[in-house]
Amino acid sequence: MERRAIVLTAVLFTIVIVGFISVILFLWYWWHHREKRKMDEETSLTSAKVVKCTEDGTSKNKPRSLKSFLNIKTPLTRTKALGNPDTPTPKPANCTATEATPPAVPDTKSSPAAPNKPGQNVKGDHPSMAFLQNRSVSLVDMYIDNSEPSENVGQIHFSLEYDFQNTTLILRILTAKELPAKDMTGTSDPYVRVTLLPDKKHRLETKVKRRTLNPRWNETFYFEGFPIQKLQSRVLHLHVFDYDRFSRDDSIGEVFLPLCQVDLSEKPSFWKALKPPAKDKCGELLTSLCYHPSNSVLTLTLLKARNLKAKDINGKSDPYVKVWLQFGDKRIEKRKTPIFKCTLNPVFNETFSFNVPWEKIRECSLDVMVMDFDNIGRNELIGRILLAGKNGSGASETKHWQDMITKPRQTIVQWHRLKPE
Template structure:
């Protein structure tokens, strides 16, 4: 108070300071809220982009329905870490019609490479069949069972190819010291010829003697041949016979080249009851000289009946036979589209230099109408590129309606799975 009057300046300053403090707090709170909102929006956008990338291009379309999953069919996503070639690469187009280089993400979320710190994905997928059981020229499956399914790649379980089995009987005549062998039949033999059949016969040895051999007749174009032929091994005392091994080898006869071994079985005679005639069924095992000598190829097949298109994706090969003096090869894959045993169309991959484990990941589309699919097959051959001389064929696979059991299983799986590429490893064979 000065001269009887009240000094209002300090009160005004206190009010001004309080008001400024309140405004500062309000502004701070608003700024914090805006920052949190902006941060949440950016995080949501990142998550959306990550999810969209993981889904792949085939799931971005609004016309694709959600994938239906049931525990009926178990399938595995490919897991491999052999190559780091081409990860995340952009699509490359080639001049050849129906052929294009495709990135891994368009095949599957994890096509050929193992994801760190994650277990391989296992999913159960059931086709949206609609009216199941309808019949057409292919058997019991709907004409268009594929609507609404996703296109993740499915890798069938790795398994050894069944080579079939052979039936025979054994009996020893003690009076005449003679072993009596009767070759009866064979079943479910794999196809070795381009016609989808084989020309099998049986070669017989009493090991360790490899000079004295016997052979059955050749059965033309049979996968379930019947022989009913009897063979006598005379002058063998029983005690000496106990030291021998009966060797039965089933081969495919080839008039112009070396016969192809289909499978074999060895029976130590000391383990066999020879006093009475006994009939046996034995599964054929791979011949030691030819097992896995050419290498393997991994490819997928997918058929869309409504569009009349069959897609083959050549993925990679492993452990190929070396054709160059350097111990390597320059491999590429050639696909022949066959209809009623005649060649219709040919397509090829690019050449991979100096490798026995090439990675291709190249897609080929063939026009195959539903009414022609039963008479359609494909010869998938791996060749070594040679600029000076003729290209060498390393090995081939014949896949179609009437082929070897493993190839036929892959072919039939293509129809059972909805709009999905079905991948399978196949053993390369000599079909020259």
């Protein structure tokens, strides 16, 4: 009798477990099927999309993704095919999306900007084109890299135009070719993210093109309210990503184009080689150092971080900072900040004090590690710096430490670029 009860209990328990697993599998299949159908409906539109935005990035409705990009109205109107030089440019209006028939895309490699002629007034009705004589060297130095890409990650085809009457920059994202495969199927699901640097808050995206290494977007973006002088201080950033439904989107490659180098009156068209993104972009950390010889107190303040590398599938991280006081290779004392959930730009405002005698201040160092907290598994390193007087992790870190020593009792504040492991 006792044995029968045990067998019956085991059978009932097995039935409950099997039923629970069946329900979970059914719910997962239903949700996956619904999401796939929605994505297929989105990507079934193969005609061109026109996106219009203002300089301040204002808009009313929400975009395709859950990320905080510029928004697009849903009403659609049909226009003529892009690329026809006889077709007048439609007058921009606030943040609307427009469908257009895809044009035939030429196979030309590149259409470079026209050379500058000093004193020339391009298109006589627009004397403001004199900006061509004034190149922004700092912007060029900051973003332009004339070296050859370290690996072939494809090319992107786009064109630029400027509407002088309405002070509107017109960008057309046309096609890309020879993109690398990021999915197990041997293809990718590419889309382009558009930014006018240094403004990183307002970004636009093309549609996702499914299962292709040679996508044709044929989408147009209008940036309204940009006088020609302001465009000198803008850098066009095109970043191609591979869309992933269940994980963080993979970066394919990017292009930086300082607009001060472009003669917009010539309506230039470009084929640009994509450059693979730097794998060591971990973000930056703002710290301050202060040393008081009278009481032998070394003070480190962790103020904030910016543009941290995302470690979670939601495109964010859960950062905190771990600090070790070291003498040579020996770790002496450890401190930690609180954890900041779902952010890439945490504000720590944490101060740590260490007792370091004056005669040992040049021998010690601070190993500062920005970590990503995980509930399951090990916490991951986002990036680190070593603040030291001799062998810091870089010239910036060494100089910061030396400034602290030469200026006792003063607080020295400095940004540092985080290094990977």
